Amino acid sequence: MIFSRLFKRQAEPDPQVEAGLKKARRGIFQDIVKLFERSEITEDLYEDLESLLIQADLGVETTVELLDNLRDRIRREGIKLPTDAREALRTEMIALLHHATKNRKIKIYQRGVPFVTLVVGVNGTGKTTTIAKLARYHQKQGRSVMVVAGDTFRAAAIEQLKIWGERLGVPVMAHEPNSDPGAVVFDGMQAAHNRNIDILLVDTAGRLHTKHNLMEELKKIRRIMQRHVEAAPQEVLLVIDATTGQNGLSQARHFSEAVEITDIAIAKLDGTAKGGIAFAIARELGTPISYIGTGEKFDDMAEFTPETYVDGLFFGDDEE
Amino acid sequence: MFETLSDRLYGIFENMGHKGRLTEQDVDEAMREVRRALLEADVNFKVVRNFVSAVRERAVGEEVLKAVTPAQQVIAIVNEELIKILGSERVPLESASQPPTVIMLVGLQGSGKTTHIAKLAKHLRDEGQSPMLVAADVYRPAAIDQLHTLGRQIDMPVYSEPEEGDPVKIAWNGIRAAKDRSATVVLVDTAGRLQIDERMMTELVDLTERISPTETLLVADAMTGQEAVSVAETFHERLKLTGLILTKMDGDARGGAALSIRSVVGVPIKFIGTGENVDALEPFYPDRLAGRILGMGDVVSLVERAQQQMTEEDSHKLEEKVLEGRFNLEDFLSQLQQLKQMGPLSQILEMIPGIGQAMRQSNVQITDDQYKHVEAMIYSMTPDERRHPDIIKPSRRKRIAAGSGTSSDQVNQMLNQFRQMQKMMSQMGQMGGGGGKKRGGGLRSLLGGGGNPLGGMSEADLEQMMGGAGMSGGMPEGLPGGLPGSSGGGRSGGGQGSSTQLQPKHANKRKKKKRSKGKKR
Numbered sequence: 001m002i003f004s005r006l007f008k009r010q011a012e013p014d015p016q017v018e019a020g021l022k023k024a025r026r027g028i029f030q031d032i033v034k035l036f037e038r039s040e041i042t043e044d045l046y047e048d049l050e051s052l053l054i055q056a057d058l059g060v061e062t063t064v065e066l067l068d069n070l071r072d073r074i075r076r077e078g079i080k081l082p083t084d085a086r087e088a089l090r091t092e093m094i095a096l097l098h099h100a101t102k103n104r105k106i107k108i109y110q111r112g113v114p115f116v117t118l119v120v121g122v123n124g125t126g127k128t129t130t131i132a133k134l135a136r137y138h139q140k141q142g143r144s145v146m147v148v149a150g151d152t153f154r155a156a157a158i159e160q161l162k163i164w165g166e167r168l169g170v171p172v173m174a175h176e177p178n179s180d181p182g183a184v185v186f187d188g189m190q191a192a193h194n195r196n197i198d199i200l201l202v203d204t205a206g207r208l209h210t211k212h213n214l215m216e217e218l219k220k221i222r223r224i225m226q227r228h229v230e231a232a233p234q235e236v237l238l239v240i241d242a243t244t245g246q247n248g249l250s251q252a253r254h255f256s257e258a259v260e261i262t263d264i265a266i267a268k269l270d271g272t273a274k275g276g277i278a279f280a281i282a283r284e285l286g287t288p289i290s291y292i293g294t295g296e297k298f299d300d301m302a303e304f305t306p307e308t309y310v311d312g313l314f315f316g317d318d319e320e
Numbered sequence: 321m322f323e324t325l326s327d328r329l330y331g332i333f334e335n336m337g338h339k340g341r342l343t344e345q346d347v348d349e350a351m352r353e354v355r356r357a358l359l360e361a362d363v364n365f366k367v368v369r370n371f372v373s374a375v376r377e378r379a380v381g382e383e384v385l386k387a388v389t390p391a392q393q394v395i396a397i398v399n400e401e402l403i404k405i406l407g408s409e410r411v412p413l414e415s416a417s418q419p420p421t422v423i424m425l426v427g428l429q430g431s432g433k434t435t436h437i438a439k440l441a442k443h444l445r446d447e448g449q450s451p452m453l454v455a456a457d458v459y460r461p462a463a464i465d466q467l468h469t470l471g472r473q474i475d476m477p478v479y480s481e482p483e484e485g486d487p488v489k490i491a492w493n494g495i496r497a498a499k500d501r502s503a504t505v506v507l508v509d510t511a512g513r514l515q516i517d518e519r520m521m522t523e524l525v526d527l528t529e530r531i532s533p534t535e536t537l538l539v540a541d542a543m544t545g546q547e548a549v550s551v552a553e554t555f556h557e558r559l560k561l562t563g564l565i566l567t568k569m570d571g572d573a574r575g576g577a578a579l580s581i582r583s584v585v586g587v588p589i590k591f592i593g594t595g596e597n598v599d600a601l602e603p604f605y606p607d608r609l610a611g612r613i614l615g616m617g618d619v620v621s622l623v624e625r626a627q628q629q630m631t632e633e634d635s636h637k638l639e640e641k642v643l644e645g646r647f648n649l650e651d652f653l654s655q656l657q658q659l660k661q662m663g664p665l666s667q668i669l670e671m672i673p674g675i676g677q678a679m680r681q682s683n684v685q686i687t688d689d690q691y692k693h694v695e696a697m698i699y700s701m702t703p704d705e706r707r708h709p710d711i712i713k714p715s716r717r718k719r720i721a722a723g724s725g726t727s728s729d730q731v732n733q734m735l736n737q738f739r740q741m742q743k744m745m746s747q748m749g750q751m752g753g754g755g756g757k758k759r760g761g762g763l764r765s766l767l768g769g770g771g772n773p774l775g776g777m778s779e780a781d782l783e784q785m786m787g788g789a790g791m792s793g794g795m796p797e798g799l800p801g802g803l804p805g806s807s808g809g810g811r812s813g814g815g816q817g818s819s820t821q822l823q824p825k826h827a828n829k830r831k832k833k834k835r836s837k838g839k840k841r
Contacts, residue, residue, distance in 0.1 A: 055365045057545040060356050123568060123596070124430025124541065153596070155434075155473070156466035163461035177469070208571035241430060245362030245545025247573040271428065271514040274547055 017292065017302045017312040028056040028274060029313040036086035041074065045082070049089075057276035059246050062283045066092055090310055093279070097306030100282035100289040105262060107235065109143065114192035114200045116225055116232040120218060120255055121239035123206030126267035128157065130239050130293060131201045132164040133301040139168065143198035148188035149174035150181045150221065153205040161203055168298065171195075181205065181217065182224050189228040202233070209254030218259045236262045238287075240277065242269040248277040252285050266304070267293035278309065342390055347379045350394045361574030361613045364549045367583045375401050399610055405579060406606035411563065411588035413444075416534045419504045420452075422495060424531070425565070426524060426555060427539035429512030432567035434463060436539055436593055437509045438470035439601040440565075443591075444505050445476065452503035454494030455480035456487040456527070457511040467509055474598050477501065487511070488527050495531055508533065515554035528559050535562045537590065540577060542569045548577035552585045561585065567593035570600065574613050647742055649706040653698045656691055696724035697731055709735055 032052050035045055046067060053063040073079070073088045109115050117134065119127050128151070135145045147170055151157035158174045165172035173188040185202060192200040204221065207214035225232040238261045240248050255261050269275055269292050278289055289304045302308075351372050358368045379397050415421040423440065425433045434457070441451040453471055455478060457463035464480045471478035479494035491508050498506045508531070513520035528536065538552060538561050555561055566578045569592045578589055589604040641647045698706060700723030705712055712720070712735060714728070721728045 051365055054359055055546050057362075057547070060359050122543070122571065124432060126430060154466070155469035156462040159462035159465045160460070208568065210570070210572050241541070241543075243428070243541075243545060243547045243551075244543050245548075245573075245577070246360055247362070247543040247571070248545075250572055251543075268429065268514075271516065271547075274545060277545065 017294065017308045028052055032089075033086070033314055036082040036089075038082050041080070041082055041085050045085075046071070053276065055274070057245055057274040057280070059249070059276070059280040062096075062276075062280045065283060066096060066279070069095075090314065093310045094306045096279055097282050097289075097309060099286045100264075100278065101304070101306060103286055104288035104290060109198060111198075112196065113229060114146075114189070114197050114232070115234050116189070116192075116200045116202065116229060117235040117237055118202045118204065118218075118222065118225070118233035118259065119237045119239060120204050120259060120261075121206060122208050122241075122251055123154075125206065125239045125241040125244075126293060127151075127206065127239045128160055128164065128203055129296070130237070130265050130267055130291070130301070131161070131203050132168060133293065133298055134201055134237075134291075135164075135168050135170045135199075136298040137301060138199045139170070144196065145170050145199045145201065146188065146192055146195070146197045147172045148185055148200065148202040150185055150188075150203045151205040152177055152179050152181050152184065157203070157205070182220055185221050185224050186227075189225055189232070193228065209251050209258075215254065215258040218255075222259055234262075236260060237265055237290075238263070239265045239267050240281075242266050242275050242277070242293075243271060244277055246277075246280065249280055249284055252281050252287050256285070256287060261287055263288050263290040265289075265291040265293060269293060270295050270300070275309075275313065278304075342379050342382050342393060344380050346390055347376055347394070350379075350391075351376050354394075354398055357614060358576060358579075361576035362543075362545050362548070362580075363576035363613065364546055364580035364584065367549070367580045371401065371405070371583075395614075398614065399607075402579065402610035402613065403606045405583045406609055407582060407588050408606060410603055410605065411590060413590060414534050414562065415505075419502075420495065420498045420506045421504065421535070422506045422508065422531055422533040423535040423537065424491075424508040424510060424528070424533040425537050425539050426510050426559065426561075427512060428514065428541070428551060429460075431512065431539045431541045432565075432593055433457075433512060433539045434466050434470065434509050435596065436565055436567060436591075436601070437467065437507045438474055438476075438598050439593065440591070441476050441505075441507050442474045442598050443601050444507075445474075449504045450502070451476060451505040451507055452494070452498040452501065453478045454491055454498075454506055454508045456491045456494070457509050458485050458487055458490070459511040463509070463511065470598070477503070487523065488530050491527055491531050515551050521554070521558050525558050536560065537563045537565050538581075538587070539565045539567060540581065542566050542573040542575040542577060542592075543571065544577040546580075549580045549584045552581040552587075556585045556587065561587045563588050563590035565589075565591045565593060566604070570594040575609055576613055578609060579613055649698050649701065649709055649738065650703075652738060652741075653695065653706070656695060693724070693726055693730065694734055697721075697726060697734055700724040709738060 032049065035048055035052070038045060049070075050063055050067055053066060054060060058066065069092045070085070070089055073092060074085055077084075077088070079085050079088055107115070119131055119134075121127050131147060135147060138145050147161060147165055149158045149161045149172055151161070152175060155177070158177060162172050162174060164170075171191075173184060173191055175184040175187070181204065188200060188202065191197070202221070202225075204218065205214075207218075209215065222233060222236075236259050238252060238255050240251060244251070252261065252264065264281065264287055266275070266278055266289060281287060281289065292302050292304050292309070294300045294302060354375065355368055355372050358371065359365065363371075375398055378401070379394055382393065382397070413421075413423070425437055425440075427433050437453055441453055444451045453467055453476060455464040455467040457467075464482060468478050468480065479490075479497050481490050481493065484490050487510065494508065495506050508527075510524065510527070511520070513524070515521065536559050538555050540548060540552065544551070552561070552564070564578065564581055564587055566575060566589055569575060581587070582589060589606075589609075592602050592604050592609075594600045594602055641651060697720055700720045701712070705716065705720075712731075717728050717731045720726075721731050724731075
């Protein structure tokens with residue numbers, strides 16, 4: 001696309017990210033790129049930009065801050081050309097997303113100690129699918145993986161995970177439906193130890209972050225893990241649906257309070273024209289965003305980096 | 321955290337004093353806040369723009385009635401306009417002239433289709449229908465198992481063909497099987513799909529042409545952001561939706577998506593999903609969602625839940641006791657237990673205007689555990705102590721603390737709160753006088769400290785906010801205290817017909833249901 005070519009790409013493109021963000025790029029972000037085809041930087045341009053950013057789910061406050069920063073930079077650097085202003089916007093967007101990566105912890109995989117990932121989130125965000133993708137990712141790195149079917153509540157959640165397990169050739173630790181999730185986690189920890197498993201991925205039932213008792217249940221699961229491995233869970237992954245609006249902030253906040261989220265995965269990015277909640281989370285909470293889900297296949301997952309994410313929104317090979 | 325719109329508006333108008341008319345300037349300032357509140361509730365940007373300009377036009381120059389403040393006036397207009405968009409009345413499910421009625425559920429992945437098939441089936445059976453479920457999601461692993469499991473839970477037949485990969489065939493055969501069994505309603509579950517997935521959307525179109533459903537309901541997550549409109553638009557373009565089910569409304573999502581969808585696509589919202597339990601399905605009432613989108617609480621739902629829990633006889637007894645100042649710890653305990661049956665405390669409190677916000681602001685977490693402490697303390701008392709708490713002196717207090725696993729201080733604190741509550745109740749009783757309908761106490765005092773969480777708002781204010789006359793006469797007998805009583809004199813603003821809606825037919829049916837049953841976690 002002509003206008004995206006004008007926009008200087010800086011990061012190495014990640015085809016996975018670009019494919020996943022295709023829809024976002026064609027929607028709101030294409031309109032944003034078009035804004036800067038005007039001949040000068042006017043108040044109208046800022047206003048239109050504001051409306052587009054809100055439509056991309058950035059939220060009112062994040063949008064206002066982003067625009068303030070953009071104005072500052074434009075004034076400071078004496079920018080006159082809209083194309084330079086667009087570059088300034090890109091810089092500011094990346095800077096904003098850096099809040100979501102600077103707190104990311106380096107993951108240390110130790111031989112003989114299972115690296116435990118506890119996967120949490122509200123109902124229907126894509127936890128089970130994310131687990132399948134993570135399993136695949138670790139397999140490719142040559143690590144041995146085991147999955148724990150900790151969602152004992154939703155009808156047939158265990159079967160769903162078992163089917164994924166079979167397709168991937170990954171063992172699945174499961175108990176009966178409606179049994180205590182703590183018990184299956186306990187057995188999973190033990191089995192991981194006995195079988196020298198590198199990566200233990202623990203699924204949990206979807207739960208709304210406002211339900212106190214269910215959040216307590218997550219704390220209990222974490223305590224059980226810590227009885228086996230003191231550092232566990234080394235990764236507490238919150239899965240957020242990319243189509244989520246401002247409630248995503250509330251989710252991140254509540255889950256973090258309960259179980260100290262270490263990483264966020266944004267799932268179903270392929271379905272949305274927005275993906276702006278990443279910016280709102282970065283700004284307001286700074287919780288590390290680590291993965292993005294970009295499709296329905298096992299391999300449709302990518303690491304989140306501010307540069308590729310922002311560029312993915314604006315560029316990409318959309319020859320049609 | 322979110323501040324409610326009403327609080328913000330009160331803030332704006334505070335310094336303006338009382339004026340005869342709403343000026344352009346007043347309204348503009350208020351509209352900025354309205355806009356922000358709607359956007360924070362994820363209402364679509366374009367919908368917000370149109371909405372705000374409509375409200376603005378109506379509000380400028382409007383005379384501020386003597387009885388209300390400018391803020392209230394604006395809130396009332398906003399509320400009325402919201403209800404107008406959301407649809408002034410409930411649209412029930414259609415049924416086919418020749419059974420079975422076919423209902424198809426569609427939507428994105430993870431919106432809650434399969435769960436809601438089961439909820440809907442149960443709801444329809446409660447209405448005397450004989451439903452059958454059809455598992456036409458052939459893609460998601462174990463989706464068919466999930467429907468079977470749910471079918472077993474609610475004891476209803478499920479049609480599936482595990483080896484068949486064509487949902488159109490499955491649905492067609494399912495409907496035939498339903499006819500054979502003389503089922504009156506067939507509920508078809510479909511796979512979640514992205515509205516941009518051309519192949520999957522075409523499949524749905526084929527399915528629709530083949531089975532011509534009476535109802536095609538879009539299942540949408542209340543937490544959806546700005547994307548909601550394009551999802552609904554595309555599904556509607558392709559399939560002609562007949563309604564919407566808004567799910568996950570038991571969380572803290574404002575549900576602005578519903579307003580966007582209703583406004584852009586025009587299909588009525590038929591149900592809302594309020595939990596994971598198969599019973600957690602409620603008919604949709606526009607006025608309640610309006611209050612929620614604006615962050616104004618949901619008194620009506622609360623009232624209805626209270627009605628389900630309390631018989632008239634109970635409430636009369638309680639009323640007498642309150643009025644005569646005989647309300648003791650035994651009554652308090654039974655009130656607590658009823659409150660508990662209405663659902664998690666946090667959820668109940670969230671519905672009361674002002675309280676949800678007060679709680680968020682002060683970061684108070686009121687948990688059901690706290691109930692338990694109070695309960696344990698009362699259980700550790702002798703009947704005499706429960707009836708006459710004044711006899712509880714330090715040694716008794718110590719015993720009660722030991723028996724309930726609390727401390728002497730905690731017992732003391734609880735007793736103090738109880739006394740305050742008693743005092744407040746008897747005052748309310750005296751004020752209410754003639755009609756004997758006013759009461760207060762319970763819920764407020766539970767919040768501790770006896771402070772009035774409704775922050776100086778009068779009952780008339782509250783009525784105003786909740787859509788004027790709608791509340792009049794609709795308050796239940798014996799709602800566990802603390803809620804604004806009916807005074808009947810409110811300005812008749814919006815709220816058209818909500819007093820009749822307070823008594824839905826099914827409310828009585830649900831009365832006997834045990835809420836604690838069925839969900840084991």
